[in-house]
Amino acid sequence: MRSLIxxxxxxxxxxxxxxxxxxxxxxxxxSAYTQxxxxxxxxxxxxxxxxxxxxxxxxILLSGTEQLLSTLSQLPAVKNHSAKAVxxxxxxxxKKTPQYSNLIIxxxxxIQWAAAIxxxxxVSTADRRYFRNAIASGQFSSGEYAIGxxxxxxxxHFAYPxxxxxxxxxxxxxxxxxxxxxxxxxxxxxMPAGNMSLLFTDHxxxxxxxxxxxxxxxxxxxxxxxxxxxxxxxxxxxxAVSNIGxxxxxxxxxxxxxxxxxxxxxxxxxxxVETILGETRSKLMFNMAVMSSMLLLAVGFAVxxxxxxxxxxVIALRDATQKVARGDLDVRISDYVSGGELGDLGRSxxxxxxxLINDNxxxxxxxxxxxxxxDIVARMQVGLYVYRLExxxxxxxxxxxxxxxxxxxxxxxxxxxxxxxxxxEIFPALRQAGIPAKFADVVKTGTSFEREEFxxxxxxxxxxxxxFKAFPLPDNCMGVLFEDITKRKNAESALQLLNDELxxxxxxxxxxxxxxxxxxxxxxxxxxxxxxxxLLRITGFADILLEVCTPxxxxxxxxxxxRLKEASRRMNELIEALLKLSRVTSSELNTETVNLSNxxxxxxxxxxxxxxxxxxxxxVSDGMVADADPILMKSLLDNLINNAxxxxxxxxxxxxxFGVSEQDGSEVYxxxxxxxxxxxxxxxxxxxxxxxxxxxxxxxGIGIGLATVQRIIRRHRGDIWAEGKEGEGATxxxxxxxxxxxxxxxxxxxxx
Numbered sequence: 155m156r157s158l159i160x161x162x163x164x165x166x167x168x169x170x171x172x173x174x175x176x177x178x179x180x181x182x183x184x185s186a187y188t189q190x191x192x193x194x195x196x197x198x199x200x201x202x203x204x205x206x207x208x209x210x211x212x213x214i215l216l217s218g219t220e221q222l223l224s225t226l227s228q229l230p231a232v233k234n235h236s237a238k239a240v241x242x243x244x245x246x247x248x249k250k251t252p253q254y255s256n257l258i259i260x261x262x263x264x265i266q267w268a269a270a271i272x273x274x275x276x277v278s279t280a281d282r283r284y285f286r287n288a289i290a291s292g293q294f295s296s297g298e299y300a301i302g303x304x305x306x307x308x309x310x311h312f313a314y315p316x317x318x319x320x321x322x323x324x325x326x327x328x329x330x331x332x333x334x335x336x337x338x339x340x341x342x343x344x345m346p347a348g349n350m351s352l353l354f355t356d357h358x359x360x361x362x363x364x365x366x367x368x369x370x371x372x373x374x375x376x377x378x379x380x381x382x383x384x385x386x387x388x389x390x391x392x393x394a395v396s397n398i399g400x401x402x403x404x405x406x407x408x409x410x411x412x413x414x415x416x417x418x419x420x421x422x423x424x425x426x427v428e429t430i431l432g433e434t435r436s437k438l439m440f441n442m443a444v445m446s447s448m449l450l451l452a453v454g455f456a457v458x459x460x461x462x463x464x465x466x467x468v469i470a471l472r473d474a475t476q477k478v479a480r481g482d483l484d485v486r487i488s489d490y491v492s493g494g495e496l497g498d499l500g501r502s503x504x505x506x507x508x509x510l511i512n513d514n515x516x517x518x519x520x521x522x523x524x525x526x527x528x529d530i531v532a533r534m535q536v537g538l539y540v541y542r543l544e545x546x547x548x549x550x551x552x553x554x555x556x557x558x559x560x561x562x563x564x565x566x567x568x569x570x571x572x573x574x575x576x577x578x579e580i581f582p583a584l585r586q587a588g589i590p591a592k593f594a595d596v597v598k599t600g601t602s603f604e605r606e607e608f609x610x611x612x613x614x615x616x617x618x619x620x621x622f623k624a625f626p627l628p629d630n631c632m633g634v635l636f637e638d639i640t641k642r643k644n645a646e647s648a649l650q651l652l653n654d655e656l657x658x659x660x661x662x663x664x665x666x667x668x669x670x671x672x673x674x675x676x677x678x679x680x681x682x683x684x685x686x687x688x689l690l691r692i693t694g695f696a697d698i699l700l701e702v703c704t705p706x707x708x709x710x711x712x713x714x715x716x717r718l719k720e721a722s723r724r725m726n727e728l729i730e731a732l733l734k735l736s737r738v739t740s741s742e743l744n745t746e747t748v749n750l751s752n753x754x755x756x757x758x759x760x761x762x763x764x765x766x767x768x769x770x771x772x773x774v775s776d777g778m779v780a781d782a783d784p785i786l787m788k789s790l791l792d793n794l795i796n797n798a799x800x801x802x803x804x805x806x807x808x809x810x811x812f813g814v815s816e817q818d819g820s821e822v823y824x825x826x827x828x829x830x831x832x833x834x835x836x837x838x839x840x841x842x843x844x845x846x847x848x849x850x851x852x853x854x855g856i857g858i859g860l861a862t863v864q865r866i867i868r869r870h871r872g873d874i875w876a877e878g879k880e881g882e883g884a885t886x887x888x889x890x891x892x893x894x895x896x897x898x899x900x901x902x903x904x905x906x
């Protein structure tokens with residue numbers, strides 16, 4: 155291959171012409187082969203379609219025949235052996251159906267008692283294959299090649315068993331086809347003529363029909379051809395010499411009746427192989443003649459073009475290159491080599507020589523700039539080391555090339571001490587941390603490597619904290635930028651210590667607030683409990699006055715007593731509400747999985763039972779569950795749903811919904827109604843105890859329900875808020891944290 159590449163351009167052009175000649179010839183041969191294969195495929199498809207069409211036609215004929223015989227078997231005249239009537243019927247059928255040569259009915263013993271063309275004397279069919287098979291199988295059966303006893307010509311029979319009501323065979327109906335029938339059908343079907351062949355045989359190989367050799371009728375098909383069909387699948391193709399000595403492509407099919415295992419007929423169609431090959435050879439010779447003429451013209455033109463368009467231009471480029479090699483950068487070639495790829499090469503050559511001139515000028519300018527960059531590196535406030543990896547497979551070959559002045563000040567190692575030495579000689583402790591291997595990877599992979607904090611010390615370097623970043627450089631080199639972060643780390647440690655102290659103070663303050671809240675809760679419970687005793691006595695005395703002194707009291711006095719009793723009842727409700735609010739914040743939190751959907755449905759059901767006449771449509775989303783205290787959740791939903799029920803009572807058709815949505819990845823539950831709503835200016839007041847936005851005569855209540863709800867939500871480390879519009883309803887949203895029991899110490903509650 156190397157010797158071939160080293161040949162001259164002229165030889166290469168000749169080789170190219172030869173290759174160009176060989177390719178079209180190969181294409182022509184391949185096209186001829188492809189055309190040959192396509193012709194064979196078309197021929198096979200043609201004979202397969204012919205065999206299919208003939209087979210389908212035969213199957214349709216026999217299917218109709220079986221239907222006809224089945225219908226005959228059901229006629230009363232046939233069942234009653236009315237010979238005269240049946241003979242007339244069969245004669246009429248044969249007359250109207252030309253494909254039938256005769257129709258016969260024989261009894262179970264094979265004696266014919268009716269026929270379209272009656273025999274002159276007694277005729278028995280008991281020895282015929284079709285009769286025996288029909289009696290034995292009780293199904294439509296086929297015969298074979300035979301000379302008809304009545305028609306005295308080659309025929310083929312098919313028999314149908316006639317059964318009584320018990321299913322026993324009493325008679326056999328027979329249809330007779332003369333083999334002339336196949337010739338007639340072949341002509342009527344307009345089968346392909348010319349060199350196409352079509353042949354039928356019975357199950358033994360006796361020829362029933364042969365379009366190309368009618369004289370073979372009744373003779374045995376050639377054994378090898380018949381075996382190719384009998385031993386093959388039900389449909390197939392093969393190539394062989396026909397009965398008359400012509401090589402053909404054959405397609406065949408086996409035809410069976412529904413109740414028989416063996417085929418009753420074989421259909422074989424064929425086309426001569428020579429018909430296909432002759433067409434392919436003619437096209438090949440024509441194509442070769444045309445291509446040869448075109449190739450001769452192409453070769454001559456290619457030789458001329460190669461000389462003028464390639465060889466002469468390449469020689470000019472060679473001469474110009476030799477001049478450049480001698481240092482003549484002013485040489486230009488594009489005026490002599492123009493057009494096409496070589497013209498582009500000529501222009502590129504001129505651009506190259508100009509670029510060389512520019513590079514010389516640029517190199518001089520860069521040398522000046524490098525001296526300025528060296529000053530910048532020297533003034534950097536971070537340290538810089540530059541290493542070269544001398545052996546890519548050995549990280550111990552990292553050798554220090556240069557340093558900047560800042561690095562000397564940071565580490566206290568002078569340039570003379572370390573430049574030119576390996577990394578293990580300068581910083582032996584880096585090996586234990588695996589740093590040399592990381593630096594070698596930076597060189598090999600071109601990927602930077604950095605550490606935010608790295609503590610280093612050895613016998614020559616004081617202990618200090620550093621941050622560094624290693625980055626790749628050309629020529630198997632890498633740089634390391636580093637700075638001393640010891641002071642910053644000390645400041646961060648001091649700040650962390652302050653944060654820890656502050657957190658401890660917050661913890662202590664939280665504990666103090668919790669203790670104060672517990673004392674306030676106890677105080678609230680005590681006050682509420684102590685107020686109940688005198689309140690009960692006041693109520694009792696008011697009841698006695700009403701019971702004993704009502705007749706003696708004036709209307710004004712009775713009014714005062716009733717007001718006294720009502721005030722006592724109101725006071726008792728307030729005390730009870732305070733106790734409930736106290737229990738919400740003081741009771742132990744026991745969390746479990748709570749089905750909020752079922753709990754809400756129970757509350758709605760209770761409200762519906764209390765006010766069955768109200769028109770209220772309520773909906774609850776399925777499958778809402780939460781990890782929460784079930785008692786507190788019952789109180790929460792009871793308050794929110796009762797509020798929605800109460801404040802929508804003035805609506806002719808109230809609508810209340812309890813559902814859940816997702817906001818910022820968290821589940822947000824909501825209770826929505828279309829009631830009176832509220833002004834959003836007062837949204838911060840609705841959760842305050844005893845704060846109400848509506849009058850008692852409009853909506854009864856004491857203003858403790860939403861305060862209770864808020865405290866339950868806070869116990870579960872959740873959040874609650876409300877949105878509303880006057881006259882259009884309100885929506886209360888709340889969240890629950892699944893891990894609200896992670897910290898047994900309760901968050902401090904407001905003391906209100």
